[in-house]
Amino acid sequence: MEVYTTASTAVHDIYAITVFIRTVIQDVKQRQQALDDIQAQLEHEFLFLETFNILFFGDDDRSGPWFRSLPDLFQRDLNNILTSLRRCLDAYDNVALKHGLNLSEANSTLGREDKQDESSTPDILPSKSSKNKEEVKKLTDQYREWTERLRQVMTLILLVSGNLGGYATSDLGVDVGAKISKALGVTKAVRRQIRAKSEVPKKFPALEGNFDLDGNGRITKASSYTVGVFHDQQSGSYNAIMETHDFVIVDDGRSERERQEMKLELVRRLAWLLQGDISTAESTDPNNGTAPMYLLQCLGYYVLGTKLSLIYKVPSQGGTPTTLHDWMIHDERKEYELVEREKAVREKEKNPKPSSKEKWEILKEKNKILEERKKLEAERQKQQANLSDRYFIAWALASTLYNIHASGWVHKDIWSRAILVFRAANAPLSSQRIIPYLLGWSVSRPQTEEYRDVSKREIPNHKNKDDPEDNPDADSEIRNASDSDPDSDEESESSRARVFDLEHELYRHPERYYGKTATYENKHDLYSLGVVLLEIGLWSTISIEMSIAIDTARKCSSAPPTYIMERLQAQIRLKSEDQRLANQMGPGYAEIVRRCLTGSFDCLKGNSKSDDGGDAELTREFHELVVEPLRLRAMMG
Numbered sequence: 347m348e349v350y351t352t353a354s355t356a357v358h359d360i361y362a363i364t365v366f367i368r369t370v371i372q373d374v375k376q377r378q379q380a381l382d383d384i385q386a387q388l389e390h391e392f393l394f395l396e397t398f399n400i401l402f403f404g405d406d407d408r409s410g411p412w413f414r415s416l417p418d419l420f421q422r423d424l425n426n427i428l429t430s431l432r433r434c435l436d437a438y439d440n441v442a443l444k445h446g447l448n449l450s451e452a453n454s455t456l457g458r459e460d461k462q463d464e465s466s467t468p469d470i471l472p473s474k475s476s477k478n479k480e481e482v483k484k485l486t487d488q489y490r491e492w493t494e495r496l497r498q499v500m501t502l503i504l505l506v507s508g509n510l511g512g513y514a515t516s517d518l519g520v521d522v523g524a525k526i527s528k529a530l531g532v533t534k535a536v537r538r539q540i541r542a543k544s545e546v547p548k549k550f551p552a553l554e555g556n557f558d559l560d561g562n563g564r565i566t567k568a569s570s571y572t573v574g575v576f577h578d579q580q581s582g583s584y585n586a587i588m589e590t591h592d593f594v595i596v597d598d599g600r601s602e603r604e605r606q607e608m609k610l611e612l613v614r615r616l617a618w619l620l621q622g623d624i625s626t627a628e629s630t631d632p633n634n635g636t637a638p639m640y641l642l643q644c645l646g647y648y649v650l651g652t653k654l655s656l657i658y659k660v661p662s663q664g665g666t667p668t669t670l671h672d673w674m675i676h677d678e679r680k681e682y683e684l685v686e687r688e689k690a691v692r693e694k695e696k697n698p699k700p701s702s703k704e705k706w707e708i709l710k711e712k713n714k715i716l717e718e719r720k721k722l723e724a725e726r727q728k729q730q731a732n733l734s735d736r737y738f739i740a741w742a743l744a745s746t747l748y749n750i751h752a753s754g755w756v757h758k759d760i761w762s763r764a765i766l767v768f769r770a771a772n773a774p775l776s777s778q779r780i781i782p783y784l785l786g787w788s789v790s791r792p793q794t795e796e797y798r799d800v801s802k803r804e805i806p807n808h809k810n811k812d813d814p815e816d817n818p819d820a821d822s823e824i825r826n827a828s829d830s831d832p833d834s835d836e837e838s839e840s841s842r843a844r845v846f847d848l849e850h851e852l853y854r855h856p857e858r859y860y861g862k863t864a865t866y867e868n869k870h871d872l873y874s875l876g877v878v879l880l881e882i883g884l885w886s887t888i889s890i891e892m893s894i895a896i897d898t899a900r901k902c903s904s905a906p907p908t909y910i911m912e913r914l915q916a917q918i919r920l921k922s923e924d925q926r927l928a929n930q931m932g933p934g935y936a937e938i939v940r941r942c943l944t945g946s947f948d949c950l951k952g953n954s955k956s957d958d959g960g961d962a963e964l965t966r967e968f969h970e971l972v973v974e975p976l977r978l979r980a981m982m983g
Contacts, residue, residue, distance in 0.1 A: 393529050394493055394497075394529060394530060394531060395493065396529075397526055397529035397530055398496065398530060401510060401511035401513075401526065401530075402424070402511055412509075412511055412512055415507075416503060416507065417506065417507075417962075417963070419963055419966065420499060420502070420503050420506075420966075423499050423966070424496070424499060427492055427495050427496055427499065428496075430492060431489070431492040431493070487633075490634065490635060491634075491635035494531075494634075494635040494636055494637075495635070497530065497531045497532055498637060498752075498969060499966070500530060500532055501532055501535040501752045502752060502962045502965060502966055504518075504532070504535065504536065504539060505539060505752055505753075505754055505961075505962050505965075506960065506962035510526075510530075510532075513526060515536060515539055515540055515543070516540060518532075518536045519536055519537060519540050535749075535752060535753065537622055538619070538622055538749075538753040539752075539753055539754055541618060541619050541622040542619060542753050542754040542755055543754065546611075546614050546615055546618045547618075550614060550617075550618060552646065552647050552648060552649045553576070553578060553645065553646040553647065553648045553657055554578070554579045554580070555576055555577045555578040555579050555580075555648075556576070556577045557572075557574050557575070557576050557577075557586070557588050557648065557655075557657070558574050558575050558576075558577065559572060559573070559574045560573055560574045560575060560585075570589055570590045570591075570764075570786070571587055571588070571589055571667070571669075571766065571785070572587065572588045572590075573585075573586075573587055573660075573667060574586060574587075574588065576588070576645070576648075576657050578645075584645075584659060584660075585659070585660040585664075586645065586657050586658060586659055586660060587642065587657070587658045587660060587667065587766070588648065588655045588656070588657055588658075589655060589656045589657075589658065589785055589786075589787070590653060590654070590655045591609075591612075591613055591616075591654045591655060591656065591787075592654075593608075593609045593612060606652065609654060610649070610654060613647045613654045613655075613656065614647060616644075616647070616656060616787050617644055617646050617647040617656055619753075619755065620641060620643075620644035620656070620787070621643075621644050621645075621646070630738075630779045630781060632738065632741060632977045632978075632980035632981045633981050635977075637745045637748055637749060637969070637973060637977075638742070638745055638746070638749075639745065639746045639749035639750070640742050640743075640745075640746045640781055640782060640783050640784065641746065641783060641784060641785075642658035642659065642660075642661065642766070642783045642785065643658060643659045643661075644656055644657070644658055644659075645657045645658065645659055656787070658785070660768075661768060661781075661783070663768055663781070664768060665768035665769045666768065666769055667766050667767070667768050668766070668767060668769065669762065669763050669764070669765060669766060669767075670739070670762040670763075670765040670766075670767055670782060670878070670881075670882075671761075671762035671763045671765075671881075671887050671889070672763075673729065673731075673767060673769075674762065674881060674882075674885055674886060674887050675726075675887050675889065675890060676722070676725060676726040676729055680718075680722055681722065681890065684715060684718060684719055684722070685893055685897065687711070687715055688715060689897075691708060691711055691712060691715070694707075694708050695708060730885050731780065731885065733930075733931070734980075734982070735780050736882050736883070736885070736931070737931075737935075737976065737979040737980045737982065738779070738780070738980045739767075739780060739782050739882055740879050740882050740883075740935075740976050740979075740980075741973070741976035741977050741979070741980040742781060742782050742980075743765065743782055743784060743875060743878065743879075744875060744879075744968075744972050744973045744976050745973055745976075745977070746784050747760070747784070747871060747872075747875055747968075748965065748968060748969050748973050750784075750871075751868050751871070751961065751964075751965045751968070752965055756866055756867070756868060756870070756871055757784070757786070757787065757871050757874075758787075758866055758870070758871070759786045759787070759874075760784070760786065760853065760871060760874035760875055760878060761786065761850060761853040761874060761877070761878065761888075762878050762881050762887060762888075763786075763850075764784070764785050764786025765782050765783065765784055765785070765786075765878070766782070766783045766785055767780050767781065767782050767783070768781070768783075847905075848895075848896055848899040848900065848905065848906070849888060849889050849892070849896050851905070851911070852877070852888050852892060852896075852914060852915070852918060853874045853877045853878070853888065854870070854873070854874065855869065855870040855873040855874065856873075856911075856912065856915050857870065858870055859908060859911050859915075867961070868961045868964050868965065868968075869945055869947075869950060869964060872942045872945070872947075872964075872968060872972075873942060873943060873945070875942055876922075876939055876940075876941075876942025876943040877918060877943070879935075879938065879939045879942060880918070880921060880922055880927070880939050880943070883927045883930060883931040883935055883936070883939060884921070884924070884926055884927055884930070885930070888918070891918075891921060892914065892917070892918070895914055918943065919940070919943050919944065922936060922939040922940045922943055923936070923940070927939065932979075934975060934979070935976075935979065938971075938972055938975060938976065941971060941972065942972065947964055947967045947968070947971065948967060949963040949964050949967055950964065
């Protein structure tokens with residue numbers, strides 16, 4: 347039997363059983379008011395199913411051919427979900443009979459009068475009605491999870507085909523189409539996809555006003571994020587975060603003025619997209635089966651001379667913002683200082699004939715460093731997120747990236763220094779739900795042909811020494827480092843800027859180093875996310891894990907050769923096999939990290955059962971193999 351026929355049969359049965367359940371619960375509700383919330387939830391799902399049934403499996407001549415025109419993977423997904431939902435709902439018959447519910451009206455509605463003898467059914471619920479409520483609620487929750495899966499598949503179908511049941515994406519945003527998208531629960535996704543593909547209105551001016559720093563100033567030294575108050579001439583003053591933007595546009599055919607105009611257009615596009623249907627009130631409950639998107643609400647773009655910025659509203663929960671990186675590392679300056687002192691000790695130990703006094707000084711310094719590191723580690727452990735929070739943060743970031751890709755966009759700059767968390771000053775960690783907000787849109791591009799050609803990133807002063815034989819001293823370049831003064835603010839600032847460049851590069855997909863490929867793809871974002879998931883699992887940053895290589899490159903005037911970068915990237919992949927990760931987060935989490943870092947998705951290996959491929963298929967696999975497993979782990983908290 348073909349997929350359409352089996353899916354159509356399944357959805358018909360699901361629809362019939364839903365009517366059945368609806369009638370049963372209405373009957374129960376008359377005698378047990380506590381089921382009100384279940385009734386409301388079921389009514390919501392019933393409206394969804396009714397609309398879905400008409401749109402995908404209606405009686406007109408349009409539904410069948412449209413369904414059959416979908417890529418095979420989406421046909422199979424829909425059929426599998428409907429089949430699973432059908433099995434889930436079958437249990438309602440047994441629950442109803444087990445608890446003596448009066449099903450005569452429901453059976454009559456479905457033409458199943460012989461299903462149950464009304465005379466044998468008590469008119470009241472048995473004494474264990476709370477047990478009945480629990481079982482019905484459990485089944486209703488399962489119903490909601492499966493219908494949420496249908497919504498997610500519909501979002502991807504809309505992305506790849508541009509329509510649902512004959513309604514184009516643009517049609518689903520207005521009039522009857524808007525009512526359909528609302529009933530299906532895909533309104534936000536529809537609006538984001540429309541914004542991603544539409545031109546920015548000419549009347550979309552920059553924000554007018556002034557940005558004043560608050561007492562905190564920049565969130566971190568050399569950070570792109572600044573906390574303050576924005577005084578808007580139109581809407582007044584509000585607490586805000588300013589994110590500065592700087593684009594690298596490699597196109598020798600454009601003048602400086604043309605490049606600046608393109609940068610401004612990119613910022614306008616970002617502000618336009620991020621203003622649409624972005625809410626900081628997304629659900630934080632992984633149990634409801636949704637895939638929330640955690641982004642700060644963008645109020646617009648701000649131009650000050652040639653400086654371009656986005657202005658974000660501080661979320662309602664408030665608290666002190668910090669980057670995920672700084673939360674994990676706790677005290678970066680102290681860590682940097684200890685690393686420098688350790689290197690100085692190693693240099694002294696190279697002396698083949700140290701005096702007794704020198705030996706004593708070395709030993710004393712080692713003990714001091716050890717004690718200070720113990721104190722630093724103790725403080726870091728005290729601030730460390732618990733296992734539940736780490737699972738939630740990992741799931742929240744993966745879910746956000748899933749929504750970004752489902753909107754037809756790529757992020758292009760995911761790293762832990764571009765993820766903000768807000769923590770209340772005096773509240774214990776156990777009483778907070780720490781939400782990570784993904785920012786760092788400074789090099790993002792919409793996935794259109796116009797901007798694919800300018801997404802290539804150039805690394806300045808790169809030495810083209812890709813053959814180890816041409817550069818025999820390369821290994822020593824990575825291992826050895828010259829002295830620097832960590833107490834000099836001016837030098838530290840410039841040095842850290844260089845550190846960030848190489849550190850930043852370690853989050854990028856290997857294909858992106860030194861512009862190996864000009865086209866940025868969704869898989870490149872997944873790699874970057876994998877690096878961040880690794881950091882969350884180890885609760886240690888790349889800046890610490892790869893500190894020797896980063897510190898060495900900081901003192902060089904050029905980026906490492908490609909083959910050296912390949913070795914460093916291999917070290918990062920090996921860390922996903924580190925027993926520390928499996929011990930802290932479990933082998934399943936470690937496998938998720940490895941999958942992202944190695945690109946272990948069927949559609950990337952050529953093992954997919956579908957010939958359609960493309961970003962939509964990768965996004966579907968990403969949800970199935972990364973987002974959903976992380977959600978299940980987040981539920982454990």
